Amino acid sequence: MANKIVALAGNPNSGKTSLFNELTGANQSVGNWPGVTVERKEGHYRKDKSVIIQDLPGIYSLAPYTPEEVVARNYLLQERPDVILNVVDGTNLERNLYLSLQLMDLGIPVVVALNMMDVLKKQKKEINLEKLAYGLGIKIVGTSAVKRQGIDEAIETAIKVADQPAPQPITYDPRLETALKEITSIIEGKNLLSIAGRSVTPETERWYSMKLFERDAQVLADLALTSAEKKEIDEIVSITEKIIGDDSESILINERYDYITKLVKLCVISQEDFKLTLS
Numbered sequence: 001m002a003n004k005i006v007a008l009a010g011n012p013n014s015g016k017t018s019l020f021n022e023l024t025g026a027n028q029s030v031g032n033w034p035g036v037t038v039e040r041k042e043g044h045y046r047k048d049k050s051v052i053i054q055d056l057p058g059i060y061s062l063a064p065y066t067p068e069e070v071v072a073r074n075y076l077l078q079e080r081p082d083v084i085l086n087v088v089d090g091t092n093l094e095r096n097l098y099l100s101l102q103l104m105d106l107g108i109p110v111v112v113a114l115n116m117m118d119v120l121k122k123q124k125k126e127i128n129l130e131k132l133a134y135g136l137g138i139k140i141v142g143t144s145a146v147k148r149q150g151i152d153e154a155i156e157t158a159i160k161v162a163d164q165p166a167p168q169p170i171t172y173d174p175r176l177e178t179a180l181k182e183i184t185s186i187i188e189g190k191n192l193l194s195i196a197g198r199s200v201t202p203e204t205e206r207w208y209s210m211k212l213f214e215r216d217a218q219v220l221a222d223l224a225l226t227s228a229e230k231k232e233i234d235e236i237v238s239i240t241e242k243i244i245g246d247d248s249e250s251i252l253i254n255e256r257y258d259y260i261t262k263l264v265k266l267c268v269i270s271q272e273d274f275k276l277t278l279s
């Protein structure tokens, strides 16, 4: 059997390195990502050496603005790991899930390690993991990297999910979805200039369509499109901006945050709230 590659992705301070150290023990090597002074850590799962674990730099989004974002994004797009283990700080759920939704659009299987469970317990907060998993359409495992809880279950779930299809993306405002479909019909099968032999596939077309909707310059430059096709995409984006009444980047940000806000309301129970209601 071929090696499986599990990429650890998440916000800064979500617990990626703690989890990575627990998973790999002494089986790790440290270097730098090409061209930048961002540390690159790779290792093998201590219980199954055929599983390679890649620690990615901490990021808040897959935008191409910081060196960390560029490294993480290029790695995910170009290397395409078998599965992403998304480390989420459970005490900062909204902000962390904003990245999770973007990771889910890459067409790569995703499992969430909902970390800091021990802190949540101390704060008398409870997250309904089943509801959250259902709302996102992916598997979630509660972990505490410092208490060494849930860690093997998280990686073993990821290894299983690596053989399954990528998550169904969340469906947003129908006007946005229409625009994305129209962009997809223009770019499907198009050549990716940065990766030899690679083109836009059914798994990756949603991600590329979303990035073109956001007018992501890197993606626009990477796709072999004619000027007529570029113009057509620009018109789709402009019309949708007019209809919804916002710029395209904000439209996507708001759609993601609206979805997360609703979901978190349904899933987070604070015992303090209970006491207040009962008294």
Ligand code: GDP
Pocket (backbone or CB within 6 Å): 010, 011, 012, 013, 014, 015, 016, 017, 018, 019, 058, 115, 116, 117, 118, 119, 143, 144, 145, 146, 147
């Ligand atoms: P990274 O930036 O994602 O690599 O996060 P780190 O692994 O460096 O963790 C950031 C901080 O959170 C460190 O002080 C860790 O000891 C702490 N930490 C990580 N996971 C947990 C956890 O599950 N519970 C608690 N209480 N602290 C944690």
Ligand code: MG
Pocket (backbone or CB within 6 Å): 016, 017, 018, 058
């Ligand atoms: Mg780290």
Ligand code: K
Pocket (backbone or CB within 6 Å): 191, 192, 193, 194, 195, 196, 197, 198, 199
């Ligand atoms: K190509």
